[in-house]
Amino acid sequence: MSREQLVVQRARKSFQTGKTKLLEHRIHHLRNLLRFVTERRKDIAESVKKDLGKSEHGTELFETLGLEGEIKLAIDKLAEWAAPRPVEKSLLTISDEVFVHPEPLGVVLIIGAWNYPWAVTLQPLVGAIAAGNAAVIKPSEVSCHSAKVMEELLPQYLDKDLYPVVTGGVPETQELLKQRFDHVFYTGSSTVGKLVMEAAARNLTPVTLELGGKSPCYIDKNCDITVACRRITWGKFVNCGQTCIAPDYILCEPSIRSRVLEEIKNCIKEFYTDDPKTFEDYGRIINKQHFKRIMALMEGSAVAIGGDSDESQCYIAPTVLKDVTGESKVMKEEIFGPLLPIITVSGVEEAIQFINEREKALVIYVFSHDNKLIKRVIAETSSGALLANDCLVHFTVSSLPFGGVGNSGMGCYHGRYSFDQLSHLRSCLIKQLKLEGVNSMRYPPHTAKKLSWVCVAWVIVVHGLAADLLAAINVNCPP
Template sequence: MSREQLAVQRARRSFQTGRTRPLDFRIQQLRRLQSFIKERQRNIKDALQTDLGKSERASELYEILVVEAELHLSITRLAEWAAPRPVEKNLFTLLDEVYVKPEPLGVVLIIGPWNYPWSLTLLPLVGAIAAGNAAILKPSEISSNSSKVIEEFLPLYLDQDLYQVVEGGVPEAQELLKQRFDHIFYTGSTAVGKLVMEAAARHLTPVTLELGGKSPCYIDKNCDVGIACRRITWAKLINCGQTCIAPDFILCEPSVLNRVVEEIKKCIKEFYADSTKTSDDYGRIINQRQFKRIMGLMEGCTIAFGGDADEAQGYIGPTVLKNVTGESKVMQEEIFGPLLPIITVNSVDEAIHFINEREKPLVLYVFSNDNKLIKKVIAETSSGALVANDCVVHFLDSALPFGGVGHSGMGRYRGRHTFDQLSNLRSCMIKQLRMEGLNSMRYPPHTAKKLSWARRFVLSRLNVQRLRNMVMFAMLASLAAFVVQVPALKRIS
């Protein structure tokens, strides 16, 4: 029996004991995960520096802080999320107890990515623990130093039977995918996402696929182009462009093309002083394979700015490309690097047409002072998310469900959305063995009268809270009328 099979069996046996069901146990494990993040920050930051060239502050800002926030939210709101949820009633269920009860799914497989090996691996784990599941964690072998730290230290904090780490590469991932899970949560490329979904189908296992794609960024010529370019430049160059929600390319009118290039150049100097290569805040490409792939994407394009690179250091400088068309090599796949192509369009309608001709993106960005234009883009396009006048920051709001659509993924997570995604939202109805006369309308022989009553009952919807308020109002009105009548009664007597 393989190591992967043993890990899944161990997790399932432990889950079946019911140990994860009490909320106190889940909160205990979440607090231990908090301790792991706090006590192992040095290991985490060193691993990120080695894997991706991330500075200490960048590691804290983009990896650690978001997990800390998710843990705090989950611990403080868990009782509310896990409580039975009342539902709207109709006349048939007026006297019944009907609600939705979240319950654990079972054993969840979490396959993490290499670009954010901590936040995008641990965020789903927070939700899996909060929802009462067991979990198998498979960190990416590409960010090897982070993977080793997770494997070495995480089991020291969490229940080792319920939460296990399987380190390794493609063979280990393939062996894991042969096993039966109750949910698979994968973050990574669309190509691998298809393989994950294919493997999950053999066991009818539901999946959450957090993929990527080419997220467009439209700049309206009448907006504040300087502010727009500052926000776009910041978002594009986080983690050296290796971010699934980074703006992948810009759409703008020819009249503002040169200004956009100059503003981006100005922002790079503002952020990184004289040299991105020597700046602590500018990262590195994960490996040589990715370096060669990104450099190859520039083929056939004009470099408007940048283009410098050092393969030995895994360094590619911020690069703006122009004379780009929809057929250019750089437009055939997600860039996942510090290249920013600019495509000119003559109007917002042409931009919308360009976007709609391609796969639905993970996020669509639009910069404009015109609210009607923003609403037009929302109405006439589809994407996992839409952000107007900023980039990337929607991921920080855990109230917004994060995820893609079509080729950019399926399923949603962050905060309560992760809890719901990794729970069985079980429908519960508790009826009484009485009032059989009322129920007789559903029993044969079926008559026109019975059907008439059934239609009335089934098609009615009742807002129970509103009904309670009406009853309360009626009682208060009756009490007030009684109070008014008492003096008159006394006078009569």
């Protein structure tokens, strides 16, 4: 029996004790998870520094702060989320108790990503714990230092049978996917997402796939281009471009291309100095394999800004590419690095057409003062999210579902959406053994008289008189 199989068996056995159904148990572990993030802040920051070259403050801003917020929200709202949810009744159930009861799914597999190794691995865990599940946590082997810290320290705070951490590479992940889970939550590329979904299908296991893709960014010529370029530059080059919701490419009219290039060049200098290589808030590509992949994407495109690189340090400068078309190499896959192509279009109509000819993105960005133009992009495109006049910040709003559509993923999470995604929303109806005279309308034989009574009753319900009817029935026909 493999290590992975034993881990899943222990998790299921522990889940079957029923202890995770108690809200007190869930809150206890959520508080312990919060304590872990608070007490081990230095360990987390050091691991991310080794993996991605990110500064301590950068890790705080993009990893731990949002994670702490998600945990605190789940603790505060858990009783509300887990409570039975009354629903609208039908004619035949008007005197009954009808509600949705959230219940745990069972054992969840969480496969994390390397680009934000703590946030995108532990935020789904918050939902899994809150919903009352056991969870097997598989951090990405690519961010190996973060994975090691997670493996060593997390079991000191959480039940190691209910919430085990399994490290390793592709073979270990494949072995985990052979096991039966009640849900698989994967964050990563669309290519691997297909393999995860295929493996899960063998056990009819539902999946949440948080993928990526090429998120377009349209700049309207009449917007505040200076502000737009500041926000785009920040959104693109944070974490060295290794962000699933980073703007992948810019669409703009030829008349403003030179201005956009100049503004982005100024912003790169402002944010990262004249020498980003020596600036602590500009990170590194995760490894040499990804470095070579990103460098190869520049072939056939002209460098307008940046272009410097150092393979020994996995460093690629913030780079903007011009003379790019839809057929350029850099447009054939998600960049996931600090390259920003600019493609010219005649206007919003051509931009929408360009977007719709490609796979659905995780997010579409549009910068414009014109609310009608923004609403047109919303109406005529499809994506996981749409953000106007900023980048990335929709990820921070726990009341918005975060997830993709089509090639950019399926399912969503954050806040209550995490809880619901990792719960079974069970339909419940509790009927009374009375008012049999009313219920007899549905029994055979089915006559014209009974049908007429059903039609009358339906009219009463439609016109909102059902409550008065029920009160009258209860008075005249006591149990």
